[in-house]
Structures are given as C-alpha cells and as structure tokens.
Amino acid sequence: MKLSTRSTYGLRAMMAVAMDGSSGPVMVKEIAERHQLPANYLEQIMTPLRKGGLLAATRGAHGGYKLARAAQEITVREILETLEGSLELVECNEVACCGMQPDLCAVKDLLCEASRAMVEVLAQVTLADIVERQREKEAVSSALMYVI
Amino acid sequence: MKLSTRSTYGLRAMMAVAMDGSSGPVMVKEIAERHQLPANYLEQIMTPLRKGGLLAATRGAHGGYKLARAAQEITVREILETLEGSLELVECNEVACCGMQPDLCAVKDLLCEASRAMVEVLAQVTLADIVERQREKEAVSSALMYVI
C-alpha cells in the first residue's frame, strides 16, 4: 500500500514549483538537483501533471514549469489522483460485484467507506496549505538550529 | 491503489470460514468452488492467515480451516494488514525523512493522517460485523427476489 516514488516525487516537484515559482518558471534540472532526484525520471513525471492541467510548461532557454492554477486551487487529492489514478481500494462506483449475487458487498461497502475517509483528508488540503505548513516546519527547524 | 486479489480473496475466505464454520472446519476446496476462486492460489493465501494467527488448520480427511479466535476479536484491519503488510501510504514511524532536512515532512504528515483515517475505519469493524452486515444484505436481497 505504499505510495509509489512516482507519486512522492511528483508531490515534491509540485511543492518545489509552488515554493520557487515566484521568480519565473522552475526547471526540472533545478528540482532534481535540489531534491536529489533523477532528472530524466522526474521529467517523465511532469508530463501527466502537465496533461492533467496542474502544471504549465514553457520550453526553450529560461523555460520551465509553473503552476497552471493558483496553489489554493490545487488539492493534494488532485495531484495524487493525477499521478496514481483512483486512490480507492476498490471500484466504489461499480454496481455489480462478484457476479450476480452481492457476495462481497458488505466488504466492498466497508472498503469504500475506508478509502473515502482517506481521500476526504487529502481533498481538504491544498498545495498552498502544504507549502505553508512546510515553511512553518522549516522556520521552527532553523530557529532550533540557532539555539543549539 | 487498488487492493490486490490476494487481499480480497483472503477477506472472502475469512468471511466464508466465519459463516460456514459452525459445522466443523471449512475446506479450501469448498470456498474455492463456492466463490469461483483458484483453489491452489487460495491455499497460498491461507498460509499467511494461519501464520498470522487468524486461522487454525486441521489436516487430513475432514480437515480444513476454522477461525483461530472469535469473529468479534478479529478486525478487518488485522486481516488486511496480515495479507497486505502495512496499509499506510508512507512509513509513518520513520523519524528521518528525505535525508537530513525534513523536506517532504509536511507532505508526509498529511499522508500519515490520511492513511490513519482509513485504517481507523477498518480497525473499528470486526469479522463478526461484516458477517452480520452480509447476512442482512442477503436477507434483503432474497426478500426482494421473492417480491419480484
């Protein structure tokens, strides 16, 4: 059930674009270097994010990626679903289940309920929220460093 | 993020043992036939359930599986974690994260929160609950069949 590196790298990349994007587009190379990720692989991950309408790219010299929408308008759920597909444990929308007789459906209902609880948490947090939380963490961390 | 067939088969098997186990141990062959599952494959799935302390087996003629504990004492969480490993999206217990600097940790915290919301739902439902819900569903279903 662990999230793939694809998803975690993609999430990191979205955060990086959101945090560093104020001074023009952010290059894949930058993100890769700063976060110690394989640049070519990261490029492949950017593609679905772009095609999914989360990132906008400009090519050529001084090009790079920026957010396609405001960070407040992008939820973590959206990012993960773009990279991972549905986050649900079973096909919750399917009417039929286990052929004709609804054998497993009590289980299926539960699994749907469980995954929806998870998705709900992810849907309520935007990229802007995450960036803010991260900045707070970093502020606290460097304050502690100073004390020590 | 879909659950593997391994887990759903295993869950079905646990339900089958719980429902049919009153009249002695339940054979893999029975479960496989009734639920249209590959018997050999299902056998492999029984092993971790037995070793995980959820099922008890008796070999030989008229052997089979029974629950190692009362159905009220077995949660769906336990069953799934036995089959699937941890259900969390990331290693929530790890202190370190992304090397020295806590880069992704705001994200990690969120992912932990989300997976815990899911696990919490699964932890609050026992095999006995599922069996009861299933019986209700089947009762309603056959009542409807009768009307039609």
Next chain:
DNA sequence: CAATAACATACTAAACTGATAGGAAAACAT
C-alpha cells in the same frame, strides 16, 4: 545560428501479481 530546456520514445533490470503444478506430511477410515 547556437544554446537551452521541455518533449517524446525506447529500452532495461528488478520486483510484484496472479496464477499453475506437483509432491510431502498429517490425519482419518477401512
């Protein structure tokens, strides 16, 4: 026109998934 950076595609090793197959060991019946 040259440099730059996204874009696209092909390839690969390793792991995982969902099985199938066959035999060994234990319990039971005759």
Next chain:
DNA sequence: ATGTTTTCCTATCAGTTTAGTATGTTATTG
C-alpha cells in the same frame, strides 16, 4: 497397515508495474 483426504510446501511462469537510463526531437531565447 493402507489408501484416501486435505493441508502444507516449493518451484515455476507469464504478464505487468516500477524505477530508472539513454537518446534524440522540438520549441524558445539571445
């Protein structure tokens, strides 16, 4: 005792996914 039954154990396999490398193409800037 012997044969049947059923769990138990191991090997094998085809297909898919994951994570990554490598390389070349296209668009933009200077």
